[in-house]
Amino acid sequence: MRIKLAADLVKAYKKGDKTKCGTEVQNNQNSINAYCDKMFVEDPAQNIACKVKEDFCFICCQSEFGSFRMSDRKECIK
Numbered sequence: 001m002r003i004k005l006a007a008d009l010v011k012a013y014k015k016g017d018k019t020k021c022g023t024e025v026q027n028n029q030n031s032i033n034a035y036c037d038k039m040f041v042e043d044p045a046q047n048i049a050c051k052v053k054e055d056f057c058f059i060c061c062q063s064e065f066g067s068f069r070m071s072d073r074k075e076c077i078k
Helices: 002-012 029-039 044-050 053-064 070-077
Strands: none
Touching: 029 044, 029 053, 044 053, 053 070
16 A cells, blocks of 8 residues: 555656657657657556557656646646
């Protein structure tokens, strides 16, 4: 139980790298696939959704910035 709670807290406070979600990546399907395969190994449905070019930015920004970093997440999505 403690391990799950700790993992959830780490995920919520995660501050990632918005360049991983940038236009350079968005314009390259191979880069999108590589990112999604790395980030969503254990969630096949999320992996497939991530690889949709139109959804990539939103999913990437959600993955890079936790729920306690909403301002960073919104900036990433812009």
